[in-house]
Amino acid sequence: MKHVLVIGSGAREHAIAKAFGASHHELGIAVAPGNAGIAKDFATLALSSVEEIVSYCAQNRPDLVFVGPENFLAEGLTDELQKLDIACIGPSQQAARIESSKIFAKEMMHKNGIPTASFFFTHDEKQAIEYIEKQGTFPLVIKADGLAGGKGVHIVQDKLQGIQAVKLLMSQTSKGVVIEQYLQGWEVSLFAFSDGEDFCSTVFSQDHKQLYDNDKGPNTGGMGAYAPVPEADMWLQEVEGQIIAPVLKAMQKEGCPFMGVLYCGLMITETGPKVVEFNCRLGDPEAQAVLPLLKTDFYDLCQAIADKRVGQLKLSWKPETCVAVVMASGGYPGSFQKGYPIQIDADLEAEICYAGVSSKDGELITSGGRVLSVLNLAESKEQARERVYRELKKIHFQDHYYRKDIGLRDNKI
Ligand code: AMP
Numbered sequence: 467m468k469h470v471l472v473i474g475s476g477a478r479e480h481a482i483a484k485a486f487g488a489s490h491h492e493l494g495i496a497v498a499p500g501n502a503g504i505a506k507d508f509a510t511l512a513l514s515s516v517e518e519i520v521s522y523c524a525q526n527r528p529d530l531v532f533v534g535p536e537n538f539l540a541e542g543l544t545d546e547l548q549k550l551d552i553a554c555i556g557p558s559q560q561a562a563r564i565e566s567s568k569i570f571a572k573e574m575m576h577k578n579g580i581p582t583a584s585f586f587f588t589h590d591e592k593q594a595i596e597y598i599e600k601q602g603t604f605p606l607v608i609k610a611d612g613l614a615g616g617k618g619v620h621i622v623q624d625k626l627q628g629i630q631a632v633k634l635l636m637s638q639t640s641k642g643v644v645i646e647q648y649l650q651g652w653e654v655s656l657f658a659f660s661d662g663e664d665f666c667s668t669v670f671s672q673d674h675k676q677l678y679d680n681d682k683g684p685n686t687g688g689m690g691a692y693a694p695v696p697e698a699d700m701w702l703q704e705v706e707g708q709i710i711a712p713v714l715k716a717m718q719k720e721g722c723p724f725m726g727v728l729y730c731g732l733m734i735t736e737t738g739p740k741v742v743e744f745n746c747r748l749g750d751p752e753a754q755a756v757l758p759l760l761k762t763d764f765y766d767l768c769q770a771i772a773d774k775r776v777g778q779l780k781l782s783w784k785p786e787t788c789v790a791v792v793m794a795s796g797g798y799p800g801s802f803q804k805g806y807p808i809q810i811d812a813d814l815e816a817e818i819c820y821a822g823v824s825s826k827d828g829e830l831i832t833s834g835g836r837v838l839s840v841l842n843l844a845e846s847k848e849q850a851r852e853r854v855y856r857e858l859k860k861i862h863f864q865d866h867y868y869r870k871d872i873g874l875r876d877n878k879i
């Protein structure tokens with residue numbers, strides 16, 4: 467039996483563990499630290515820092531480690547495990563800068579002609595304000611450098627708002643700000659599995675970041691996703707040829723080849739796809755919609771990454787659509803109550819990926835903003851939506867909230 471360790475504690479990591487669970491290999495799967503919902507399906511290990519994970523791995527030598535969230539990668543978990551000769555899917559600390567430093571990513575794109583919004587970067591508040599004073603075209607997008615969990619982005623409509631955003635971000639970060647052109651279009655995500663040289667890309671998927679229907683309200687960690695996104699397919703070759711391949715080459719040139727999952731956050735604009743951001747890992751909630759569609763054995767895929775054989779792979783996909791809807795605690799992303807019991811009807815016909823849950827007296831209770839994702843596959847997006855929204859009614863907890871329009875965006879510029 468091969469032992470696989472999945473790192474992370476959210477619905478994405480539950481989806482990753484389920485993808486390993488669907489492998490035809492006999493696998494012992496553990497998730498660290500996981501959560502009480504994941505623990506219903508898999509072993510969980512109380513490891514929550516790079517040190518704890520490395521020391522566990524040194525003693526127990528798992529055959530494969532798959533890292534879900536960016537923070538462990540940015541802290542160098544892969545580098546530490548490589549020193550122990552343990553296969554770990556996820557980029558090195560240097561390569562993880564593609565997500566952990568927006569300025570690294572923007573400069574790398576700029577140097578290599580990769581389509582993205584034009585930008586200005588500075589550590590200096592006065593310079594940032596002077597730059598904004600000179601701008602004639604709004605909106606502008608202002609972001610803090612460094613990991614911000616999607617919360618550090620301000621879209622400003624005029625100079626005054628821009629100056630306020632700069633002042634706020636500068637008071638929150640020591641790392642400087644990026645001011646960039648606003649890209650008009652529609653957003654879609656694409657993952658590429660890379661061994662550092664070659665890659666294979668997945669189907670397109672689409673996150674729904676805002677809290678309310680019709681993309682209104684504050685940004686969240688993601689309220690739902692679906693895959694595939696057929697309107698994006700016409701752009702696949704261009705994204706692979708003009709974005710993914712040159713980025714992987716550029717990362718090699720920078721001396722930090724990118725091994726793991728490259729997440730391309732794309733804006734489809736009038737002039738084609740442009741990069742909004744790269745992440746160094748699977749997206750959440752997109753992974754919950756993409757992984758269940760994968761026909762290729764996930765363990766074989768990870769082994770091919772570890773052995774640098776991705777060039778020989780062609781991923782195959784179920785001819786279906788998967789819709790994943792997040793059930794959140796009412797009040798999220800602001801403050802919310804925790805500790806509500808979660809009840810699930812016995813005739814539920816949906817997969818659940820658990821995120822913000824813990825257990826009390828053997829019962830699952832809510833403990834986070836995004837509590838769980840519910841997902842269903844069907845031949846069409848309409849059917850998958852119908853199923854997921856029917857089944858979701860069989861999951862009960864007080865004050866729950868979910869978006870009713872996951873998968874309904876029109877994807878037009
Ligand atoms: P980021 O943290 O860079 O992923 O940005 C979060 C969200 O802000 C993105 O998913 C977009 O919806 C929006 N955004 C970021 N940069 C831009 C841009 N240059 N133009 C338009 N929207 C943007």
Ligand code: GLY
Pocket residue numbers: 616673687688745748749750751752
């Ligand atoms: N879905 C956006 C992210 O994972 O960053």
